[in-house]
Amino acid sequence: MQASATPRNPDWEEDELILVLDAYLSAKPQDLQKHSPEVSELSQLLRRRFHQLGVVGAYTLRNVAGVYMKLQNLKAHDPAYLARGKTGLKAGNRLEKDVWHRYEEYPAELHQRAEQLRKFIQSDISVGDVEDELLSTDETLAPEGRLLMRFHKRYERRSTNRAKKLRQFSADNGGRVFCECCGFDFERAYGSRGKGFIECHHAVPISKLTPTQTLSIRDLRLLCANCHRMVHIAQPWLTVENLKALLRK
Ligand SMILES: [Zn+2]
Ligand SMILES: [Zn+2]
Numbered sequence: 331m332q333a334s335a336t337p338r339n340p341d342w343e344e345d346e347l348i349l350v351l352d353a354y355l356s357a358k359p360q361d362l363q364k365h366s367p368e369v370s371e372l373s374q375l376l377r378r379r380f381h382q383l384g385v386v387g388a389y390t391l392r393n394v395a396g397v398y399m400k401l402q403n404l405k406a407h408d409p410a411y412l413a414r415g416k417t418g419l420k421a422g423n424r425l426e427k428d429v430w431h432r433y434e435e436y437p438a439e440l441h442q443r444a445e446q447l448r449k450f451i452q453s454d455i456s457v458g459d460v461e462d463e464l465l466s467t468d469e470t471l472a473p474e475g476r477l478l479m480r481f482h483k484r485y486e487r488r489s490t491n492r493a494k495k496l497r498q499f500s501a502d503n504g505g506r507v508f509c510e511c512c513g514f515d516f517e518r519a520y521g522s523r524g525k526g527f528i529e530c531h532h533a534v535p536i537s538k539l540t541p542t543q544t545l546s547i548r549d550l551r552l553l554c555a556n557c558h559r560m561v562h563i564a565q566p567w568l569t570v571e572n573l574k575a576l577l578r579k
Contacts, residue, residue: 339391342400345447345475346376347429350397352444354404355437364398373397379451379477404430443537450481450536478536485545486530495530495550509554511574516554529558535567 353372354362361368376392390396405411407430433440485491500507507528508515516524533549551570553561557577561568568576 339387339396340380340385342423342425343476344425344429345379345477346392347400347426348433348440348475349375349444349447350400351404351429351433352440354401354408355440362398362401364394369398369401370394375448375451379447382451383477383480400426407431407434442541445541446536446539447475447477450477475537481545482532482536486532486550491547491550492530494547495552496526496528498547499552507552509557510551511553511557511570512577514554514557528552529555531558531561531570533570 349372353368357368363369373392373394373396376397380387380391403426405416407427496507506515507517507526509528516527518524520527529552531551531553532545533551534543534545536545539545553570557570557573560576561570561573
């Protein structure tokens with residue numbers, strides 16, 4: 331068997347930087363040594379995330395050395411560190427700087443997002459099997475990052491959730507199923523071929539759920555493919571009501 335080339339490790343993503351920054355801000359600097367348990371736990375968590383996403387990386391993928399290095403990189407943005415006259419290692423990518431600036435004033439919000447991510451990663455549900463060409467565009471724009479976006483899509487597509495939402499909606503609307511934004515009714519337009527054809531959208535982004543909230547059928551909306559796409563196409567995601575107002579103009 332021919333040995334395949336070692337895959338290049340993927341660039342750091344927002345989800346990961348949130349976890350790393352949260353660890354950086356929560357720990358005492360002396361806890362973040364190369365051999366501290368905090369660093370190896372973080373490495374395990376990030377590796378598990380890639381496993382869930384179905385990404386195959388080299389054995390060096392987010393290993394302890396890589397994670398430790400990223401923690402060092404963060405010092406370049408840390409006013410407390412720089413005030414001591416120290417200079418950090420040269421900062422990594424732009425996203426790292428963005429994430430730092432976005433959350434430096436809001437450590438509680440950062441911590442909540444990190445906790446949410448940890449919860450989903452530890453749930454160990456594989457989301458690597460969500461196949462959709464359009465998903466990759468959505469993912470890069472997802473306010474919640476790639477992993478939670480996959481969970482979001484997975485929830486929207488799960489047939490039991492769909493079936494339940496459709497049953498409720500149809501019962502409330504005289505047996506009809508239509509887009510809650512533009513009113514498009516696939517059955518009216520395409521006859522029996524379009525019967526029951528509609529997409530489900532979870533109106534609350536996972537990143538906006540409070541720690542006690544979970545994804546819920548109550549937050550599902552029925553949308554045609556066009557409207558659904560328009561909701562997700564840019565940050566921040568629009569509410570169905572906002573999109574409706576946009577359409578009326
Ligand atoms: Zn629509
Ligand atoms: Zn959606």
